[in-house]
Amino acid sequence: MAFLRSTSSETGPLVFAEGIRLRTPQIADYGAWAELRARSRKFLVPWEPLWPADDLTKPAFRRRIRRYAQEIRDDHSYPFFAFSEETGELLGGITLGNVRRGVTQAASIGYWIGEPHARQGHMSRVVPAIVAFAFERLRLHRVEAACLPSNAASTRLLEKSGFTQEGYARQYLCINGDWQDHLLYAMIHNDPRPVAR
Numbered sequence: 093m094a095f096l097r098s099t100s101s102e103t104g105p106l107v108f109a110e111g112i113r114l115r116t117p118q119i120a121d122y123g124a125w126a127e128l129r130a131r132s133r134k135f136l137v138p139w140e141p142l143w144p145a146d147d148l149t150k151p152a153f154r155r156r157i158r159r160y161a162q163e164i165r166d167d168h169s170y171p172f173f174a175f176s177e178e179t180g181e182l183l184g185g186i187t188l189g190n191v192r193r194g195v196t197q198a199a200s201i202g203y204w205i206g207e208p209h210a211r212q213g214h215m216s217r218v219v220p221a222i223v224a225f226a227f228e229r230l231r232l233h234r235v236e237a238a239c240l241p242s243n244a245a246s247t248r249l250l251e252k253s254g255f256t257q258e259g260y261a262r263q264y265l266c267i268n269g270d271w272q273d274h275l276l277y278a279m280i281h282n283d284p285r286p287v288a289r
């Protein structure tokens with residue numbers, strides 16, 4: 093299956109979804125990333141933590157890249173940018189974060205797509221690829237996700253990717269400046285996974 097293809101490079105893990113290449117963000121991505129995030133601001137802000145005032149600046153991006161490198165070294169978090177294999181264009185991002193080892197062996201995913209690339213099935217290819225990376229490469233037992241009940245795109249994405257809704261957490265995350273209730277989803281390593289299209 094295409095989405096099980098993954099490998100490593102000097103700059104971190106590489107994961108391949110169908111027609112999409114996922115790799116660790118690099119400083120050279122700044123221009124494409126800042127442009128796509130700026131264009132998508134209205135589309136993304138209702139669903140994300142507040143953007144710091146300097147978020148789209150190059151110094152903040154440099155700090156972000158340094159933090160990502162440290163988090164990968166610590167086996168704490170695996171951030172990826174998603175690129176079209178055909179055009180090389182940046183499409184969005186996904187992070188497998190908050191990795192917990194020991195008796196837990198779990199992590200959480202968070203994702204975004206640039207508005208011009210939304211509703212084209214990209215994240216439906218990316219999420220199963222990252223789930224496969226979590227279970228097969230990192231040997232995790234459980235992948236979790238949380239989303240706002242009003243986020244129809246995200247709830248549909250999780251459900252079609254094989255996640256099960258397990259709970260409802262009050263004021264779970266501070267999204268767009270407010271503590272907001274979330275639906276809690278999870279997938280266990282031996283849950284049935286959708287077949288690649």
Ligand SMILES: CC(C)(COP(=O)(O)OP(=O)(O)OC[C@H]1O[C@@H](n2cnc3c(N)ncnc32)[C@H](O)[C@@H]1OP(=O)(O)O)[C@@H](O)C(=O)NCCC(=O)NCCS
Nearest residue numbers: 139203204205210211212213214215216239244245246248
């Ligand atoms: C959630 C998100 C990542 C989905 O990415 P995407 O690449 O557009 O998703 P897909 O095209 O693969 O669509 C996934 C499913 O959601 C549905 N969907 C997508 N956008 C939708 C919308 N605005 N309303 C209702 N359903 C939607 C699609 O139809 C598809 O379901 P289907 O296969 O049954 O038709 C994207 O909408 C996004 O970045 N939203 C803003 C940020 C965000 O919500 N992040 C997640 C926070 S939990």
